[in-house]
Amino acid sequence: MGRYVIRRLIQAIPVLLGATLLIYALVHYLPGDPVQALAGEKRVDPLLRELIREKYHLDDPFLVQYWNYISGVFQGDLGESLTGRAVTDMISEAFPYTVNLALVAFIIEAVVGVLAGVMAALRRGKFLDQLVLISTLLVISIPVFVTGFALQLLLGVKLKNDYGIDFFPVSFHEEDGLRAYLLPAFVLASTSLAYVARLTRTSLMETMRADYVRTAVAKGLKRRRVIGRHALRNALIPIVTFLGADLGGLMGGAVITEKIFNMHGIGGLLAQSVYQKQGTVIVGMVTLLVVIYLVTTLLVDLLYAVLDPRIRYE
Amino acid sequence: MTTVIEKNSKSGRLEVGTPLLEVRDLHVEFHTRDGVAKAVNGVNYSVAAGETLAVLGESGSGKSVTAQTIMGILDMPPGKISQGQILYRGEDMLAMKEEQRRLIRGQKIAMIFQDALSSLNPVMTVGAQLGEMFRVHQGASRKEAKDKAIELMERVRIPAAKQRVGDYPHQFSGGMRQRIMIAMALSMEPDLIIADEPTTALDVTVQAQVMDLLAELQAEYNMGLILITHDLGVVADVADKIAVMYAGRIVETAPVHELYANPAHPYTKGLLRSIPRLDQKGQDLYAIKGLPPNLLKVPAGCAFNPRCDVATDLCRTETPKLHQVTDKDGKELTGRRSACHLWKETLHG
Amino acid sequence: MSDTTTVGSEALSGDTGKTDPPKKQKTERAASLWSDAVRDLRRNPVFLIGAALVLILLVMAAVPQLFTSGSPFDGDACDLANSLKRPSAEHWFGFDVQGCDVYTRTVWGARNSIIVGVLTTLAVTVVGSLLGLLAGWVGGITDSILSRFTEVFFSIPLLLGGMLIMSMLGKGNAYTVSLVMAVLGWPQIFRIMRASVLSNKYNDYVMAARALGASSMRITFRHILPNAIAPVIVIGAISLGVYIGAEAALSYLGIGVQSPEISWGLMISDASARFLTAPHVLLFPSAALSITVLAFIMLGDAVRDALDPKLR
Numbered sequence: 001m002g003r004y005v006i007r008r009l010i011q012a013i014p015v016l017l018g019a020t021l022l023i024y025a026l027v028h029y030l031p032g033d034p035v036q037a038l039a040g041e042k043r044v045d046p047l048l049r050e051l052i053r054e055k056y057h058l059d060d061p062f063l064v065q066y067w068n069y070i071s072g073v074f075q076g077d078l079g080e081s082l083t084g085r086a087v088t089d090m091i092s093e094a095f096p097y098t099v100n101l102a103l104v105a106f107i108i109e110a111v112v113g114v115l116a117g118v119m120a121a122l123r124r125g126k127f128l129d130q131l132v133l134i135s136t137l138l139v140i141s142i143p144v145f146v147t148g149f150a151l152q153l154l155l156g157v158k159l160k161n162d163y164g165i166d167f168f169p170v171s172f173h174e175e176d177g178l179r180a181y182l183l184p185a186f187v188l189a190s191t192s193l194a195y196v197a198r199l200t201r202t203s204l205m206e207t208m209r210a211d212y213v214r215t216a217v218a219k220g221l222k223r224r225r226v227i228g229r230h231a232l233r234n235a236l237i238p239i240v241t242f243l244g245a246d247l248g249g250l251m252g253g254a255v256i257t258e259k260i261f262n263m264h265g266i267g268g269l270l271a272q273s274v275y276q277k278q279g280t281v282i283v284g285m286v287t288l289l290v291v292i293y294l295v296t297t298l299l300v301d302l303l304y305a306v307l308d309p310r311i312r313y314e
Numbered sequence: 315m316t317t318v319i320e321k322n323s324k325s326g327r328l329e330v331g332t333p334l335l336e337v338r339d340l341h342v343e344f345h346t347r348d349g350v351a352k353a354v355n356g357v358n359y360s361v362a363a364g365e366t367l368a369v370l371g372e373s374g375s376g377k378s379v380t381a382q383t384i385m386g387i388l389d390m391p392p393g394k395i396s397q398g399q400i401l402y403r404g405e406d407m408l409a410m411k412e413e414q415r416r417l418i419r420g421q422k423i424a425m426i427f428q429d430a431l432s433s434l435n436p437v438m439t440v441g442a443q444l445g446e447m448f449r450v451h452q453g454a455s456r457k458e459a460k461d462k463a464i465e466l467m468e469r470v471r472i473p474a475a476k477q478r479v480g481d482y483p484h485q486f487s488g489g490m491r492q493r494i495m496i497a498m499a500l501s502m503e504p505d506l507i508i509a510d511e512p513t514t515a516l517d518v519t520v521q522a523q524v525m526d527l528l529a530e531l532q533a534e535y536n537m538g539l540i541l542i543t544h545d546l547g548v549v550a551d552v553a554d555k556i557a558v559m560y561a562g563r564i565v566e567t568a569p570v571h572e573l574y575a576n577p578a579h580p581y582t583k584g585l586l587r588s589i590p591r592l593d594q595k596g597q598d599l600y601a602i603k604g605l606p607p608n609l610l611k612v613p614a615g616c617a618f619n620p621r622c623d624v625a626t627d628l629c630r631t632e633t634p635k636l637h638q639v640t641d642k643d644g645k646e647l648t649g650r651r652s653a654c655h656l657w658k659e660t661l662h663g
Numbered sequence: 664m665s666d667t668t669t670v671g672s673e674a675l676s677g678d679t680g681k682t683d684p685p686k687k688q689k690t691e692r693a694a695s696l697w698s699d700a701v702r703d704l705r706r707n708p709v710f711l712i713g714a715a716l717v718l719i720l721l722v723m724a725a726v727p728q729l730f731t732s733g734s735p736f737d738g739d740a741c742d743l744a745n746s747l748k749r750p751s752a753e754h755w756f757g758f759d760v761q762g763c764d765v766y767t768r769t770v771w772g773a774r775n776s777i778i779v780g781v782l783t784t785l786a787v788t789v790v791g792s793l794l795g796l797l798a799g800w801v802g803g804i805t806d807s808i809l810s811r812f813t814e815v816f817f818s819i820p821l822l823l824g825g826m827l828i829m830s831m832l833g834k835g836n837a838y839t840v841s842l843v844m845a846v847l848g849w850p851q852i853f854r855i856m857r858a859s860v861l862s863n864k865y866n867d868y869v870m871a872a873r874a875l876g877a878s879s880m881r882i883t884f885r886h887i888l889p890n891a892i893a894p895v896i897v898i899g900a901i902s903l904g905v906y907i908g909a910e911a912a913l914s915y916l917g918i919g920v921q922s923p924e925i926s927w928g929l930m931i932s933d934a935s936a937r938f939l940t941a942p943h944v945l946l947f948p949s950a951a952l953s954i955t956v957l958a959f960i961m962l963g964d965a966v967r968d969a970l971d972p973k974l975r
Contacts, residue, residue: 146931211432
């Protein structure tokens, strides 16, 4: 097991470096004027251009620039926005909202998704199964922002105006506490929820047909135990790994959700920077999100080894 | 209704010869998109305590489906039992409630499967899987169950059982995994064990070891054993009587030695001829021509007729009954039956 | 697998007694998988509906004039006097804030979405398949390098990477978006192809073909490719839907297709500010987008079910 862990860790490092290098390279080598990109939409006069080129070492060879950037990252410096604010400050301000949102979304998608999938698998072919299949298909197809608006309209506005139920705030306000997170979290979780439900359904259906489940039945065990102790334990492995990977992705995917609900989390910050064409902020944030994603992927792989003993000895 | 178990009060074991299982006129079908496949067409056999019945046949002969129907683990759609009875100690299991059958399953009748690697739960330790029987069926504590598991592993001769009880199935060799399956089947000291191709996936030397173990355990516990296989070589040492199956029917039954010496059905004859023999060096290997039939469209008359060297017109039109086989003088030979119109010629001629 | 299914499937594939040479049987079995799949698909309502929708959309993208008179690019297409008018008999979807007919814009918007979906999928499939085949078949160092390379790309989520690159590029259009998504999306197909090649490479019949002297090329095309194609098709169809959704998301954020080009994402973005007072402007492009994505995913789903031998 130890060897597996170390091997995975070692494998992760070049990927990490590669990803950050790729991001940096993408930004650096893209057509267009890097100075203009950094300056956003403001006009750049020659003097300002000189200053910018110096400040950001734009005349140094690419790898040197990359090295400066990366070493800065490791020291916690992600550069500055156009207005001079440290990107790290902006991020730490926005972070808690996104983390909370991601966590609530995660719980929703895990609990509801798995339950729906299990029920669908156990009642294969019957009404419940078809219902789950169709509803998940719809949810996956309807893009996040449409779901967001639709739910905002239905649960936020209509409920309030027509029925006087003011439970789901249309816009995010911190004072509302947990309630404020519910609707956006549900929107954020919706696509993943659908995937989890389908994955659970398929995984459990397949596991139920496995030979060792047949053995468990032949041992005279009760159906509940066969499903709970033998089938599910194996079926949940791919789902747990998916959930783990998704958690990392949730933080990045919150962009649209945060924009719809007017939240000032990482996603909102990112959307804003994109709109304002703040190059440094974008690069800094994307780098951070990618790092988070890679770390969660690594953790998920390790988790997989814990759950499936066969992997440990590879 | 509860099933009453009589055991010899002194040794705790069943009396040899007590009838255990009787399959009567069993018919099992599969309803598929392409039609109805008749997998089992009127099978009759029985096993008594201490007795070993070998069920012989190629893939598709219905031998495994019959076994799984006895255990009650067949997927019921698409499978369907259209006719027949399965009597365990005189009571028809097919008429029982599922809850009753479940109590018999694993505790009174146990099954060993072919591929131990896929038949054992990959994420549970071997000790947990063995111990599960004691915890669920006997209310044992975790520690008690573990001790019993170790005991069982030692009984089936797995070395270093105490250290290995926490290992996972993939960490054992094929032969040892099969022993673990045997141990699991034995754990509740069942009356009857059904072994479905227990050695097919193993090397020849390991095969012999596993079969010896089975025979030994059977003798010790006076269990009945149904051995399902397609391998004639494996059967010779262990079985008392053999039932040969083809296309869902039994085509011949006989005590083991008589079958090998004097088969009374062309199919059995063909099977025996196909075994490579050392004293036939240099000659072409024999194989029964053709392939087993499509169970959606079983040939009319005797199902074997397209492949049979001596088939007559009668064979193509009329399905043969299971005839009682007699010797040349007409005296009935006990336990010998053949489903062939030409059994006399096959046996005596 | 359970013995009953072995019994069932072996019994069902038994023949009349002739023995075919093994190779022919294998290709016959593969061919029968496809013909069975096609037969299943023809009866599957999910597939039929999805395919019909996709066909309509393709036509709409190619020839929007068939579905609506006039073009949103005409000089007189928009009249401020009509601003935000509700749907009516002559104008099914009503008007947007600038007085442009929403129906016409929606119909013409199909073009960009379909272009992005099709181009991206094509590029991703070609590049991913070729590299995946290479990595799987050749193995060794080539495989290691390619795999690490793709891992790097994989670690950048589609939307995020898209945002990053598109925002740097400034002006975007359907083609740049396609390119960007293709660059980020090819690893997915690479993985599938590579996995398929690896799992088939050591198959008995491939070994036999090699022993008989078949060249690598021949083996690849005749034996490995047909098996690998199935998951690629399924994932391809579903991903097409995903790419269309992603393009809409990017346009919604302002970094995809730009005005005066029409994209459903752009329409949704414009409409979102007033969605409480004039929901129809938001509703119709959203519905169009959803139905389009749904159609492709339904297609992919149905094909997957048809090709999955385990679900027969």
